[in-house]
Amino acid sequence: MGNANSAAPTAKEPDTLRFLTPQKVREVAQKFGTPTYVYDENTLRTHAQNMLDFPNAFGLTVRYAMKASPNKRILQLFNEMGLHIDASSGFECHRAIAAGVKPENISLSSQQLADDFKELIKKGVQINCCSLKQLERVGQELPGTKIGIRFNPGVGSGGTNKTNVGGPSSSFGIWHGLFDEVQRLVEEHKLEVVRVHTHIGSGSDPEVWTRCSNLTLDLCRKLPTVTKCNLGGGYKIARMTTDKATDVQICGGAVLDKFKEFEAETGRKLHLEIEPGTYLVANACALVCCVQDKVATTAGATGGHTFIKTDSGMTEILRPSLYGAQHPIVIVPKEEPKENDPTEPEACVVVGHCCESGDLLTPGPDDPEEIRERMLAPSKIGDYIVVESAGAYCSGMSSKNYNSFPEAPEVMLKKDGSLQSIRKKQKMEQIWQNEE
Numbered sequence: 001m002g003n004a005n006s007a008a009p010t011a012k013e014p015d016t017l018r019f020l021t022p023q024k025v026r027e028v029a030q031k032f033g034t035p036t037y038v039y040d041e042n043t044l045r046t047h048a049q050n051m052l053d054f055p056n057a058f059g060l061t062v063r064y065a066m067k068a069s070p071n072k073r074i075l076q077l078f079n080e081m082g083l084h085i086d087a088s089s090g091f092e093c094h095r096a097i098a099a100g101v102k103p104e105n106i107s108l109s110s111q112q113l114a115d116d117f118k119e120l121i122k123k124g125v126q127i128n129c130c131s132l133k134q135l136e137r138v139g140q141e142l143p144g145t146k147i148g149i150r151f152n153p154g155v156g157s158g159g160t161n162k163t164n165v166g167g168p169s170s171s172f173g174i175w176h177g178l179f180d181e182v183q184r185l186v187e188e189h190k191l192e193v194v195r196v197h198t199h200i201g202s203g204s205d206p207e208v209w210t211r212c213s214n215l216t217l218d219l220c221r222k223l224p225t226v227t228k229c230n231l232g233g234g235y236k237i238a239r240m241t242t243d244k245a246t247d248v249q250i251c252g253g254a255v256l257d258k259f260k261e262f263e264a265e266t267g268r269k270l271h272l273e274i275e276p277g278t279y280l281v282a283n284a285c286a287l288v289c290c291v292q293d294k295v296a297t298t299a300g301a302t303g304g305h306t307f308i309k310t311d312s313g314m315t316e317i318l319r320p321s322l323y324g325a326q327h328p329i330v331i332v333p334k335e336e337p338k339e340n341d342p343t344e345p346e347a348c349v350v351v352g353h354c355c356e357s358g359d360l361l362t363p364g365p366d367d368p369e370e371i372r373e374r375m376l377a378p379s380k381i382g383d384y385i386v387v388e389s390a391g392a393y394c395s396g397m398s399s400k401n402y403n404s405f406p407e408a409p410e411v412m413l414k415k416d417g418s419l420q421s422i423r424k425k426q427k428m429e430q431i432w433q434n435e436e
Helices: 022-032 041-051 071-082 090-098 116-122 132-141 176-188 208-223 248-266 278-284 319-322
Strands: 003-008 036-038 058-064 085-089 106-109 126-129 145-154 192-195 228-231 273-275 285-296 308-309 327-334 348-352 368-370 374-376 385-387 410-413 419-423
Touching: 022 036, 022 058, 022 085, 022 285, 022 327, 022 385, 036 041, 041 058, 041 071, 041 278, 041 410, 071 090, 071 419, 085 090, 090 106, 090 116, 106 145, 116 126, 116 132, 116 208, 126 132, 126 145, 126 192, 132 176, 145 176, 192 208, 208 228, 208 248, 208 308, 278 285, 319 327, 319 368, 327 374
Parallel strands: 003 368, 036 410, 058 085, 058 273, 085 106, 106 126, 145 192, 192 228, 228 273, 308 348
Antiparallel strands: 036 285, 285 308, 285 385, 327 385, 348 374, 410 419
């Protein structure tokens, strides 16, 4: 990013490991190579239980937003714990079913209506119509069907416009001002609306989320056949030490009271659905990489930097290049440190291995165009570098095979401390095996 601005380091003290130890980092690298995603079973289970304990008045369904990280073993772990699935495409529905999830436990909300939506609905998948066209097509093909409707309630929340999926600048859901047209199509095709769905974005402000809940309940009030109210996800988590996470008990407690008020007014006990993704998996994964090179532009120059080049980057973690997202980064020496090894932190810019100026792991917060130095423990070529909070929208949203780099392996750190492979490293020949 040669034309990007640069700024002072984000933090003065280096980040620390979350669930891995230096010894375990070395074990991962030796057994599976680098880069490798490592998921922590204990953290996944703890976060899932936190969501299962979400305050509710008349019943709760927790749906894992599988787009966050769709590995089969993660789907199976959450399925075993009683979580259902939020799918964003017909393909995700089939992937979840292949992992053992019952079709009736899958809810589909998609920008593009699946070509085989009729077959999916007949199998038991619950569909949320996300546009007037989707509503019309479902009505024409399957009149009388029980459906959900995703509305855009007119408010949104997110760290950037790219993570905000509510309000007038968002295409997600049917604009709340088109309710009369929704009602017309429902009546024309004798559809039964059993669920109202809203989702306003990632990094939801609790006050905005509560306001959205009120607007969603207003829509439920207008649709007497609705029995379920889905408020989406977007619960903010703390990746960096300076971040403030959403307290889901406080967030849910306020909504619980609103559901009770709705029941007192209408006599209807609405079942609550929520769709966490980031909350469940983001801080439950670390990407173990290697320092494969170090270069500097400081000699005789003003505004130069020391660059750490990793053997990973946007091929595994696209979020910093896309959003200016912040991830903790930790140096782990390849060998056990010696008494006389340097310990003074150094200011470095961390970049990826792609031939792409935007492959930057330390951008400015919410600004992928800004080069930002990070205070890191001293490192040398061959040391390991761990990118934390890599569980959500990293493996599942990577720029896979750019520069023909193979897909990285995924590993589960089990409760007993053992490491289980849950996705093999892609073989080189697999990159081009579908070409003709």
